[in-house]
Amino acid sequence: MRLGCFDLHLVNDGGFRLDGGAMFGVVPKVLWARHKIPDERNRISMATHCLLVARGSELLLIDTGIGTKNDAKFRALFGLDPEATRLPDQVRAAGYELGDVTHVLLSHLHFDHCG
Numbered sequence: 331m332r333l334g335c336f337d338l339h340l341v342n343d344g345g346f347r348l349d350g351g352a353m354f355g356v357v358p359k360v361l362w363a364r365h366k367i368p369d370e371r372n373r374i375s376m377a378t379h380c381l382l383v384a385r386g387s388e389l390l391l392i393d394t395g396i397g398t399k400n401d402a403k404f405r406a407l408f409g410l411d412p413e414a415t416r417l418p419d420q421v422r423a424a425g426y427e428l429g430d431v432t433h434v435l436l437s438h439l440h441f442d443h444c445g
Contacts, residue, residue, distance in 0.1 A: 335385055336383050336384065336385050337383070337384040337385070338381060338382070338383055338384075339381070339382040339383075339384070339424040339425075340379055340380075340381060340382075341379075341380050341381070341382055341417060341420035341421055341423075341424055342377055342378050342379050342380060342395065342415075342417070342420055343378040343380065343394070343395020343396050343397070343414075343416055343417040343420070343442075343445065344378060344395070344396065344410065344411055344414030344415065344416055345375055345376060345377050345378065345409075345410075345411060345414060346375075346376050346378065346396060346408045346409055346410050346442060347369065347371075347373035347374060347375055347376065347408055347409030348373060348374060348376050348408070349371075349372055349373055349374075350362060350363065350366060350368045350372050350373065350374040351372060353366075353374060353376075354366075362374075369409070373409055375409075376442070378393075378395040378396055378417075378442050378443075379393075380392060380393040380394065380395055380417060380420075381393070382421065382424055382426065382431075384426075387432070388432045388433065389426060389430045389431050389432050389433070390431075390432070390433040390434070390435060391421075391431045391433070391434050391435070392434075392435045392437065393435075393436060393437055393443040393444070394417065394434060394436070394443070394444055394445055395416070395417045395442065395443070395445050396408075396410065396441060396442050396445040397445025398416065398445075399445070400445075
């Protein structure tokens with residue numbers, strides 16, 4: 331997608347699962363479960379969308395997803411899919427190499443944004 335002088339590419343680092351009650355807070359489960367069906371552990375599927383912003387020779391990556399340095403207990407707790415297409419492959423599919431990234435901006439430091 332083009333926005334002014336920027337080329338924007340949505341990339342992701344696979345999905346994960348979080349507790350639905352924690353995500354929706356005071357909203358009753360009977361309401362949110364219609365749209366986000368929880369698994370047997372009450373977890374709902376979430377996505378790790380990141381953004382590549384290209385301008386000339388500069389390439390900004392906004393957020394870096396979950397990463398791959400987590401142990402088996404972490405992967406099981408958050409329901410990480412071992413077969414998911416990960417961020418490096420998404421960057422390549424957008425036409426870039428990881429070494430092309432000149433800047434990284436982390437929106438915040440939750441595990442699903444700064445892996």
